[in-house]
Amino acid sequence: MAIAKQSSSQAVSAREFKHRVLTCLNKLSDRDTYSAAATELESIAKNTIPLIPLPSPSNFSLISLSVLP
Secondary structure, eight states: OHHHHHHHHHHHHHHHHHHHHHHHHHHTTSTTTHHHHHHHHHHHHHHHOTTSOOOOTTTOOGGGGOOOO
């Protein structure tokens, strides 16, 4: 029973995490929410994968991937 409850809570947590990331990705398409979404995704990445160094802003920029005019 405890294992089922633990895996159930992990599934909920994973679903919430996925929803949070997808929401941020959707916000990237709107120039009004772009900055906040980029900041939130960077925060998620730093807190989720602390052992993998992220590229520095001078080497990589999400802005260069933007399709905004």
